[in-house]
Amino acid sequence: MPLIVKDWLADHVELPAGLTAERLAADLVKVGLEEEAIHGAAVTGPLVVGRVIEQHPEPQKNGKTINWCQVDVGALNVDGVPVAEGGTPRGIVCGAHNFGPGDLVVVALPGAVLPGPFPIASRKTYGHVSDGMICSQRELGLGEDHAGIIVLPRLGYAEADLTPGQDAIALLGLGEEVLEINVTPDRGYAFSYRGVAREYAHSTGAKFTDRGVLTGAEPAATPDGFEVVVNDAAPIHGVTGCDRFVTRIVRGVDPSAPTPAWLKHRLEGSGMRSITLAVDITNYVMLDLGQPLHAYDLAKVAAPIVVRRAASGERLVTLDDVDRALDPEDLLITDSPSGPGSRVLGMAGVMGGESSEVSGTTTDVLVEAAHFDPITVARTARRHKLPSEAAKRFERGVDPVLPAVAAQRVVDLLVELGGGTADPAVSDLDTTVAPAPVALRVTEPERLSGVVYTPEQVRSTLEEIGATVTDGPEDTFLVTPPSWRPDLTGPADLVEEVVRIQGYDQVPSVLPAAPGGRGLTAEQRTRRSVTRALAEAGFVETLSYPFVSAAEYDALGLPADDPRRVSLRLANPLADDKPLLRTNLLVTLLDTVRRNVSRGLTDLAVFEIGLVTRPQPGAPVAPSLPGGVRPTEDELAALEAGVPAQPRRVAGVLTGRREPAGWWGDGRVADWADAVAAARLVAEKVGVEVIVTADTEHLPWHPGRCARLELADGTLVGHAGELHPKVVERLGLPARSVAFEVDLSALVAGSSGEPVVAAAVSAFPAAKEDLAFVVDESVPASVVEAAIVAGAGELLEDVSLFDVFTGPQLGEGKKSLAYALRLRAADRTLGADEVRAVREGVVAAAAAGAGAVLRA
Incomplete structure (x- = not known):
């Protein structure tokens, strides 16, 4: 964000005596330049x-x-x-x-x-x-x-x-406060003292002197100027990367000439360090006028300069001593030591190269002042992670009239401070196009803002910001924006300027009426119900970034051919060590658990609801669309087809005690049953029945303590159970930690969506039966329960498993499952014969469906 030194600002606009940074901030915020911070005096005392x-x-x-x-x-x-x-x-x-x-x-x-x-x-x-x-x-x-x-x-x-x-x-200048302001992306001109001073004048009416306009002192191009060629045969988004390039030469500069204290003070107050006189002067003029410039050692540059796109395989060592691989979309500044455009001097509008930089022996300086395409510069800066001061200005739009003015300022300062001599040779390649006029209805500001503005107010305000206003047909103005405002392209932009300069406080605050018939969707309500239910069950909700690395999949023990390893790789990740989008929720939730356990919190019950990305091998790749133009319907369809599935999932992890220890006892350690119960709770809140069966191999769960959750039609919706011991060891978690992960999107898709209808309450008493069955240990309890439900018929109101027993008296490989059945009829009291018939039906169905034998 720009830093504003008040005495420098006073070069452009009259400031009142005793102006404080707080007052300056208040004046600028009226016209939309918000205060970011006020940096106090660096030194106090004697x-x-x-x-x-x-x-x-x-x-x-x-x-x-x-x-x-x-x-x-x-x-x-x-x-x-x-x-x-x-x-x-x-x-x-x-x-x-x-x-x-x-x-x-x-x-x-x-x-x-x-x-x-x-x-x-x-x-x-x-x-x-x-x-x-x-x-x-x-x-x-x-x-x-x-x-x-x-x-x-x-x-x-x-x-x-x-x-x-x-x-x-x-x-x-150490006792001076410095104001830091926040500039929105559409107002790049405010990244200069010239621009901020203009805004201060708009706010206060102070006299403003524009030092960025042509004065007539700038010499015209000469035939012997340093030759420049723009060779952008395949411009990006239909716009040539460079439409203005000015070069000037200053000879005989004293390489030992120091940067004067006043200039160094202004640079450092504005957040830039002093380097050498030539570089300091280019930075000074950039901060002053908003035009980035570059100084070359003339002895290291060979004519002509060629502005072109990068070729495949080209590299550049930039001024920060980093060797960078260039992209075909990068716009370059090159020269011709062995052929036109053969050597790369720098990335246009971003950063120069070290091969031609000004050094302690430079006496002849070639000054570059150019105008580059904002989108091209922005993409290059982001691609190479180089948010330079020049790039910040070019990507927001620089005044195309400035290059000649700024170059002249640099020449004047090099002559004055460095003892150089201005060379009469001037090059100015100019293909810029004047801004197109915008038709603005006189009543448009009133229509959009609700404030009555007279035609005279509209005209004078637009002229105040530098626009040219002429009368058009049928109560319209033809407004030609100033060269430094490339953001003014339509009537709404001009209306915003009128409202901004006249005062936002004039716009009435009207609360819009809320439209009826809207609210949360069924899925949103379900999601909130699930969140609330898990929180009431003792879980704490967490949020994690969806970025992971292959090493985190390794920690979960996922096999090399596991579909969950097929991840979408980000072209520009926030962290280089985590370039992949997660394919499951546990991978990031377990990292959260690991961090908490490492800080001493071992009794945890946490959950997360979030999206995962599941790309399919062989799926179409989303195209890279050009910027600055609206995509066609076919391009949008191709983009949509290339977006992988992103289901929403719910995952939870429990470690340590599920019930706390105290004077009342030792508490209870969380086990696989808690994870299964939590997963079933999610399904219950969605309103679907899930079938729980054993899954012998699904990492990161324990092969013998993992449950598979399916819908009635066989759709897999999740897993729950105890984590694999090796996974627990690799992550540093407490032994026998448990977890679940459920596909919430699949559960919602499997629900009927119909509202739950309450069952009528019978006035007749219930009959209760307890039955214990002996089955093989490999038979899941859910299979026995399903057989009981089928055999009991419509008189069964409820069935629940209340005891599991194993022992030598049952035989090798056997277990006993005891169920409590509640039977009831809606219209009568059940007789003994009816209850007996249900009992016999249940025993027969359990034997047929699960091989169960009634335990004596």
Whole structure:
């Protein structure tokens, strides 16, 4: 976000005396530039100019040599008298050695607070009482140089203007508050002092001077200008990547010329560090006007410059020393050491390459000021993860009139500050097109905003923002937007400008009437019911990011051919180590559980409801559509066909105790039955019956303690049970942790969707029967229960399993399942013969359907 230094802003617009950062923020927010933060003064307390009177090196036992210095700080000396009048200087210990007697330095006296915060006080060190500190750039937050002390004349401050005891906070600009503002993507012009100053003038009526318009001092293109060729034969989305390219040359620049203190202060106050004079000047002009620029070492560039798309396999080492593989959509700046366009100099509008950068030996500078396509720059910056200051401006839209003005400013500053000479050769390749006029009905602002604006108000407001307004037919204005506002393309955009400048506070607040007949869908209501039921059952809902790695599938033990390993890979993941979209919910939920267990929370019951992505091998791939144009119906259909299935699932994990321990007892450890019960609870809330059977092999569950959940038609909807011991070990979870995962979308699809009809309450008593059956241990209880239901017929009201028993008296491989049956008729009291008949039918059905034998 842009940082605004007030004295720099004053170069463009008149500011009232005593303007605070808070007042500036309030004025800018009226026109839509929101305050992000106000950064306070970097240094407080006494920070002054000091002259070193004496410097005595003192070697120490640790091998270090310190300097015991006597420093004159004028009226702030020990006795309050300057040394020139016989005063006593302050004694200060300093470990740096790049200064000497007579040098003017910056001194922090006791009571000062430096960035950190780092308070300064008199303290005994190295056998002396150090009465302050002689400061380096980093200690004052002015740069990264910590090895050397600031010697003010070396930074460009005239020695005649400096006196011991002078306030260094004001001198260095350290006491000034800096305003950080938030700029919306459609207002890229506000990424400059020129743009912010214009908005301040709109808000307050202050006098604004536009320093970004052509003044006539900019020379026209000459035949001998540095040749530039744009070769964009296959432009992206039908727009050429570069429609303006200005080059200027400055010769004889002093490579040792320092960046003056005022320019360095403005750059650092705006969040940019000082590098070299040529680079600092291009950055300064970019921040000032909003036009990104680039400086090349002329000796390292061969004509012509060719602007083109990257070829397959090309690479570039950018200024940040990273070797990057280029994409065919990247727009490049190239030159021709062995053929036109053969060497890559930089990525257009994003970052230059190190092969042609300005160095400490550069004397002749080639200045580039160009206008690039916003979409091309935005895609390149994101593709290479290079959100440079230039890219931030180009992708939001830069004024195409600025290149010539900005290039002239750079030339002037290089001549003034670097001692260079402007070369008369000028190149200006210009194929820009003037903005098209927009027809605006005079009454449109009133229609869209509800505020009555007169035609004179509409016209004057649009002219105030820089637009040209002429009368059109039938009460319309023909509005030509200014060159710096590429976002003004339709009537609604112009209406927004009228409302913004006239004041948002004039727009009435009208609460729209809520339309009737709407509400949550059946699926949304079901989802909320499931969430509420699980929470009431003691589970805590969590949310996790759906991004995973192949290593997390390995931790679950998924086989190489498991369909859950077929994942969608993100082209631009948030984290490089998690580039895949999850195919099941447990993989991310177990990571949440692992993190909690590692922090000492071992008794957990958590659940999550979320989407998973299940791509199918051989499915069509979604096409990469161009930006800036509306896709065709066929393209949208192809895009839809390439989107993989994304079912919604519910998963839960239980670790440790399900019931807490205390004075009442040892509690109860969660087991597989709790996971199955939770999964069945989900199905119950959806309103469907699930059949629970054993599943002998489905990782990450235990092969002997895993339940398979199916609908009546055989559709698999989930699994529940105890996690595999190796999975538990790899994830560092408590032993015998349990989990479930259910496909909520499949459950909802399998439900009838009909409202539940309450059963009539019978006034007649129920008959109860308890039956115990002996079956093979491999027979699921659900199979026996299904046989009981079939054999009991319509008189069965309820059946429940209340006991499971195994023992030698039953025989090897046998178990006993005891069921409680409740029988009732709606119109009569059941007789003994009817109950007996039901009992016999149940016994016969259990024997036929499950091989069950009634236990004696």
